[in-house]
Amino acid sequence: MTIPYGRQDINEQDIQAVVDVLKSDWLTQGPTIPRFEEAVASHCGGKYAIAVTNATSALHIACLALGVGPGDVVWTSPNTFVASSNCALYCGATVDFVDIDARTYNMSVEKLREKLVLAESKGRLPKVVIPVHFAGQSCEMREIKALADQYGFRIIEDASHAIGGRYLGEPVGNCRYSDIVIFSFHPVKIITTAEGGMAVTNNPELDVRLRLFRSHGITRDTELMVGKSAGAWDYEQIALGYNYRMTDIHAALGVSQMNRLEEFCERRRALAARYNEALKDLPIGLPWQHPDTESSFHLYPIRCLGSNASDGRRAVFDKLRAVDIIVNVHYRPVHTQPYYQKLGFAVGDFPVAEQFYSQAISIPMFAALSDDSAITVINAISSAVRG
Missing domain, CATH: 3.90.1150.10 (Aspartate Aminotransferase, domain 1)
Known part of the structure; x- marks a missing residue:
């Protein structure tokens, strides 16, 4: 018998949840998406959750929402999948890395502190730091947040491995020590939507930006539109966004998996x-x-x-x-x-x-x-x- 290093766990309830969506009127952009977002936000204690196609797209729009662009520097861990750093390159930024702690395999707080001191002396501080919760164990976010307050950078937690984990007695994903938290729902992760990701934030402005970048930069919200709406059919593109929307089929599997x-x-x-x-x-x-x-x-x-x-x-x-x-x-x-x-x-x-x-x-x-x-x-x- 072959034993893989990781695999999904799908039961009859998961299958039925997907079948129910397939028989419904909504295969995409329907009511199951907000149900899944609410389930994740409720578990984590975060205010807003934005479901997307995968964690890579979530990292990309997180960088965009924080204004990462040409001339900016983003730091992350070298002990991660390439998506944790590629997301900054997509935005035209420069990437650098902070070595890991020999015990936790996560970003070293001491190495980060040393690198920040040197970067400040050169006038080249990072705009965003992306700590990665390797293998499901949270980074030392309290200490990293203290450095963010001191040196003025923003934080994206790459928690692709870590939904269901806890830090200082609280769920990973509550954004207590970060601007945005990212989850992955690939089949080998803790729960799966087949392919899928989520960005969680407590900031209402970031929530708006993340949703815009998820869906072509388009809005039907009259409060966000530049001109007066011509009617219920009208929409405006107010940013350059992407088609990173999760389908209701994937979200249905996610809702069911969250129960376990x-x-x-x-x-x-x-x-x-x-x-x-x-x-x-x-x-x-x-x-x-x-x-x-x-x-x-x-x-x-x-x-x-x-x-x-x-x-x-x-x-x-x-x-x-x-x-x-x-x-x-x-x-x-x-x-x-x-x-x-x-x-x-x-x-x-x-x-x-x-x-x-x-x-x-x-x-x-x-x-x-x-x-x-x-x-x-x-x-x-x-x-x-x-x-």
Whole structure:
């Protein structure tokens, strides 16, 4: 039996929710979209939620809503998928990175502080910083927000991995320490809409801008229109936007999945606890959890240690895949990608992220993973590592 590193959990209620929409009058731009947005906002404690096609489009319009453009600088983590930095490039801005903390694998607050001091001396402070909640564990947002207040940058939380997670006892996504929070609903994430994303904010002006950029920059709101409306059919394009609208079909799956969000997270945490106990005596690194956080465990990355960790990682990776445990690696540091090296980045720029990448393997972690399959994974890792 093949065991993937992640997969969706779809039940009959999810299927029926989608079928109900397919039989309705609204396949897109209908009432299920606001229902899904309300469900996410209610869970997080955020005021406004804007559903979009995927987290990449959510990151893009978040940058646009904050006015990111040519001449601006955006900083993010190198330990992430390329979308976290690409979104700034879409806007014509310049991207830079802040190295990660060796324990949490998230953006290092100390490295951020040091980089800000240097940037201020050069008159080149970032307009926006995008911390990434890697694997489902929140960054140290209180400290990052304090630096934002001191140095005047805005914050987009890339919480693509982290819906259902908590920070300082509160849900990730409440925007207490940021301007906008982004979620992803890809099939391997905590909940899925097949493809989909969400931007959450507490700022009513950002809510208006995000909705405009989601849908071509078009409005029917007479208070936003430049001229007088000619009638109920009339609309105006008042910004250059995109077609980033989620369909009601996808939203219906999201509404149904939200009913099981806590169940999914509890199961992932139980699996993480099981892995922690079973793997603790092996010569590998396990994901450390900051006491201020409660991860949703989108990923469970182990690290192969030792002087030849990269070779060891490859050997363990190959052994696990050979027995149909489809482990993965998250992520090749963004600055080492060929496209980013053409922009001037080089191997060695962010050594902690590079070291983590050389050691990391993401092992199976998803709510539908059975206890028997978890035992199979544990035994296979033990054999591969000891071998």
